Amino acid sequence: MAAAQEHCEFKTEIKKLLDIITNSLYTNREIFLRELVSNASDALDKLRFETSRGTEVKDPDLPLEITLEADDNKHVLTLKDTGIGMSRDEIVRFLGTIAHSGSEQFLENMARESKENKDASDIIGRFGVGFYSVFMVAHKVVVTSQSYRSDEKPVRWTSDGLGSYDVETLDESLPRGTTIEIHLKEDHKEYATENRIKHIIKTHSNFISFPIKMGEETVNQVTALWREPKFSVKQEQYDEFYKFLTYDSEPPLETLHISVDAPVQFKALMFIPKKDYDIFNQERDKYGLDLYVRRVLIQKENKDLLPQYLGFMKGVVDTEDLPLNISRETLQENRVIAKIKSTITKQILSALEKMAKSDPDKYAAFWKEHSKIFKIGYMDFAHKDRFAGLLRFNSSIHESKDELTSLADYISRAKEGQKEIYYISGQSREAVELNPHFEIFRKKGIEVLYLYEPIDEFALEAVGEFEKFKLKAAENADLKNLDDFADTDKDEKKPVEELSKDDSKILDRLLKKMQDILGEKVTEVRLSDRLTTSPACLVSPDGTMSSHMQKIMRLVGGGAKDDTIPPKAMEINADHPLVRNLIAIFGADENDLYLGACIEQLYESSLLLEGYLSDPHKMVNRINELLEQSSGWYKEVKKV
Template identity: 60%
Template sequence: MGKKTTHKFKAEVSQLLDILVHSLYTNKEIFLRELISNASDALEKARFKGQAEGAEDTVAPEIRIACDADAGTLTITDTGVGMTRDELMRNIGTIAHSGTAELTRLAGEGKESLDALIGRFGVGFYSVYMVADEVEVTTRSIEPDAKPVVWTSDGRTDYKLQELDEDLPRGTKIVVRLKEDLASQFTNAAHLKHIVNKHSNFINFPIYVGDERVNTIQALWREPKFQITSEQYAEFYKFLTFDPDDPFDTLHTSVDAPVQFNALMFIPKHGDDPFGMGRENRGLDLYVRRVLIEKQNKDLLPEYLGFVKGVVDTEDLPLNISRETLQDNILMRKISSTLVKQVLDHLAKMAKDDADRYADFWRAHGELFKAGYMDFLNKDKFAGLVRFHSSGLEDEKGLTSFADYITRAKEDQKEIYYAYGPSREALNLSPHLEVFRRKGVEVLYLFEPIDEFVMDALSEFDGWSLVSAEHADPAKLDKFESLEAEDKPEPLSDTEKPVLDKLLARMKDALGDAVTEVKASARLSRSPVCLANPDGNVTSSMDKIMRVMSKDSSIPKKILEVNPDHPLVRNMLTILERDENDPFIEQAANQLYESALLLEGYLTDPHALVGRVQDLLTKSSGWYVASEK
C-alpha cells in the first residue's frame, strides 16, 4: 500500500468549498444528480474506448447507489473508466478555466445561487459538500497496470491521496459521510429513488438503488422514429403528463443545425383548463445529455404554444447551466426559434392535409393559440392558422380560415369583414350587419375579446384588409347587388327631406349630451337606429374591452344613426309635421336610444326603458282596440 500524502486545494477551490459549505441553497439533492452525471460520463468513455479499440468489454456498465443509515453514509459506484492518480489530482484538485477574482466577487455578493456557480465553473462534484462532512473517492483507471487510488477530504483546505495494492475492479466508488442533520434524508431509499427519477431518469445506463433498478423508462426521443410504435409514444406521453388519454398528436424531431438537439413533443386532446389557472403548468422539460436541467422550461416555447408537452435534449448546452444563464443563452434562443417553427409548420401541414382534424385541434387549444398575435416574427404563419366562426357557414360549429373566406368572397372584394358579439344569435340580429346580410357579404364572427386584438395586430392577410363591419365603407358595399328585392318605401321627396333634418335635430335636443350626433344612416334596412363610435377607428367591442380594463363603467357618447326608411321613423316624420312639440318624438327618441344601448350591452339601468315600453303598449293597445271596432 502506497504512502498517504496530503495536498492543499488550489485557492479558488478552497473559496468555492467555503461558499458551498455555508450556502443557504435549499435544493441540496442536486449533488446526487451531479455524481450520477459524472458516473454516466465515465461509463460513456469506457464504452467509447472499447469500441475504438475493438475489444469486447466484459464489465457490465452500471451505476449503483447504496445507503447505510446506521453509519450515515451514501455510496455511489460506477464501472466506468476510473481515474489515475494524476487524473484524480487534475480533476478534483482544481477548477478548470476559473478565476480566483471572479469567485471572490461572487462570494462577496452572496446573492448568486449555488446553481449558477456550478453552471459557470463546471464544478458539479463539489456540490457533494452541501451534504457531506467527508468524502472518500476510491477509483481504478481502465488503463493497463493502473493502481487503485483513494482520495479523501473533509472539503475544507486539503485532500489526502493514497495508492492501494489491492486488485480492485475498474471504476469509481464515492462514499459520502453525510452531515448529521441530513443523514436520515439521504439514507432513505425511497427518497433516493425519487431523486433519481426526477433528475436522472433517462441516463443511458442502469441505475440501481440497492438491488432495484430505478431508471426503467426509455429516453424515447433518442431513438429513431421508425422504430417507435404509437403505443410507445402514448405510454411515454402518459408517463410524462399523467394524462389518462392518448396524445392528440406527436411531433418527434432531431435537429443538427443551427444547434443540435432532439425533441419529442405532444399535443394533448384537451386544453389544460378553461380559466387560465394552469398557465404555469406549461413548458418543455429541458435535458442535457439525458440529464434533467429544468422541469417545464418556460423559454423554449412561447405561452401561446403552451399546450405542447414534451422534452428537449441537447448536447450543446453545458450540463450544469443555471436558470439565470439559461434565459440569456444564445443556444437556447436558437433552439426556441427552431422549435416554434417546427410546431407551426406541423400545425400548418395538419390544417392542409386534414381540415376536420385541425378543427378538433382548434376547439381544444385555439383559445390559447390566439395569444400568438403578439408573435410578430411568425405573424404570417400565425395568420394562416387562426380560425373563426362565420356568417358564411351554416354549421354553427363550423370554422373558417382567412384563406377560405377569400375563396367565397365577392368579385372585386378586397376586404375581410368581421364583427364581435356575445353569440351567433346576437350577431345575426346586429343592426351593423344588416347591409352585409342584404348584400350576401360574409362576415367573420368573433366571440372572444382576444379576437379583437388578433384582428388589430394582423390588420391584413395576403393583401386583404381586415375591416370591422362597423367601420365598413358603404360605397364599397353599394357596388354589390342585393340578394333580394328591398321592400323600401318611396324615397323622401324634396319637401320631406327638410322635415327629416328637423327630426334629427329634435332627437338630438331630446337626447342632449348622451350622444355626439344624430344623423341619417346608409347601412340600416330593418332596424330603426344603431350606435356608432364618433372617431370611426375603435370598434364598439374594443371600446368596451378598454373600458373594462380601465374600470370605466360610464356610458360612452356615440353617434345615433337613424334609418330614414324605417316605418317608425316615417311615422315620426308625420307626427313632427303635424306638431313639432308632440311629446311622442322625445319619448320615441329616448326609447330608440336606450334600445340601441341595450343591444350594445351598455344599458345598466333598464327601469326607464321598461316604464316607457309599458306606457307605449298601453296606448297602442287602446288604439288597436279602437281600430278593430
C-alpha cells in the same frame, strides 16, 4: 493496505467555493445526486469510447452501469460506476482544483450572488464543478477509484469539505471504476433512504443511457425515446411515453419527433394533447418543454424553448450544445436556446399547417381545445402570416356555430372586386346576427366572420392584412365600397313607400330635433345607409376601433367603473315603421312628449346593443311608461 498517503490543502479558490456551497441557504440540495450521476455517466461514456477504439482496458467484461446503495442506519449513500476511473494524478487534478475558473473577482461575484440566489443549480452551474455540490449534504466524502489502465493502482480521496483532503494510493486490486461514499449530515439523512433516492433519479436522471441500479432494481427504465431513429419507433411507444410524461390517460392528438443538426444540434419529442385540462385558465403560465443536456434533466417546463401561444405543447428537448451545469439565468440569455426556440416554433407551425390541410377534422379538434392559447400568437410578428393562416372562425355562411372557416377560405368565396375581410364581434351567434351593423352585409350577401372571444379582435387587428385583403370590423366598413355590390334576393322585406317631399322635409327637422334632445351624447344624428331592419344604431368615427374593442380597452384601461362613452354618431333608418310613425307625430306636434321619450329610448337601446349602458333603471322605467301608453291605445284599437 494503503501507501503513499498525503494530506493536502484545497487551493484558495476551492476553499471559497466550498464556503459558498456549504454556508449559503439553498432550496434545491437534491441536485448533488444529479451532478454525481452525470459524472458517472460521463466516465462510462469515456470508457466506452476507449473500448471502441481498441484500447486495452482493465476488467473488460464488467457491465457498464451505475449502482446506488443507501444505508439508512449509518446515514451513508454510496454511488459506484464501472467507468474509466482515475489515477492518483487525475484525482488530485479533478478534485483538488477548479478546472477552468479561479479568478478572485469571479468568486467575489459568486459570493455576492449566492446571498440573493438560493437555487444551488445556478451557482454550481456557473463554476462547472458539480462534484462539490455533494458537500451541501455531506460532512465527509470518500472517493475510491481504479483507473481503466491496468498499470495504475487504485487511489482513495477523502475530505470533510472544510479546507483539506487526504489522498492515498492503495496496494490492493479493485475492479475498474469509481466509488463515492457520502457520509450525510444529520439534517440531510433523508438522502440515505431508497424511496428518496429513487425519486431524485426518476426526476433528474431517468433517461441516462446506462442502467442506474438499486439492489436488483433498475431505476431508470424509461428509454430516451427522442434519441431513437423515428423509423424505429412505433406510435404505441410514443403514446406510452406521452402518458408517462404528462400523466394523461388519453393518447396525444399529434406527435412531433424531430432531429436537428443546424444551426444547433438537438433532438425533440413533442406532443399536442387531445384535451385542454386547464378549463379555468389557472395554469396559463405553467407551460414549457423539459430541457435535457445529454439525457440529463436541466430544467422542467423551460419557457424559453416555446413562445407562450404554443404552450399547449408537451415534450422534451435534448441538446449537445449546452454545458451540463448551465444555470437558469444563463439559459435565458443563451443564444443556443434562442435558436432552438426559433427552430421548434417553425416545426410546430409546419405540423399544424400540414394537419389543417390533410386532416381538417383533426385540426378542428385541435382548434376546439387549444385555440384560446394559440390566439395569443397575434404578438408573434415574425410568423404573422403563418399564424393568420391557421386562424379559424365561425362565419355568416355557416348553419351552426360549430362550423369553422379560414381566412384563405373566406377569400376564395369573396365577391369579385371585394378587397376586405369583414368581421363582427359578439357574445354569441344570435347576438352577432341581431347586430344592426350586420344588416347591410346580409342585404349585400357579403360574408362576415363571427368573433366570439375578446382576443379574436386583438388577433385580427394585429394581423391587419392577409393575402392583400384588409381585415376590417363590419361597423367600420366604408359603405361606398359596398355600394358596388348588388342586393341579394334573400331580403324578403316588403318594399317601403318612398317619403313624400313634405315628409322628407319633416324628417330633416326631426333629425335636428333628435340632435337637440340628445345634445352632447352623440356627435351627430344622420340618416343611415347601412340599416335594413333596425330603426337606429350608433357608429364610431371613421378609422377608430370597433365598439367591441373599445369596450374591452375600457375595461382593461379604466376598470369596470369607467362609464365613459366614446363619441359616436347616431344613424336613423328612415324606412323603419317606428321612424315613419315618429315623422307623423313630429309633423303634427314638434313638442309632443311621447316623441322625446321615443328618441331617448332609441338612443339607450343602441347603447345597450353596443354594451355601454351601465345603468338600465331609467330605461326600464321609460319602457314601462311607453308600454302603458301603447297598451292603452292597443286596447282602444282592439275595442277590448
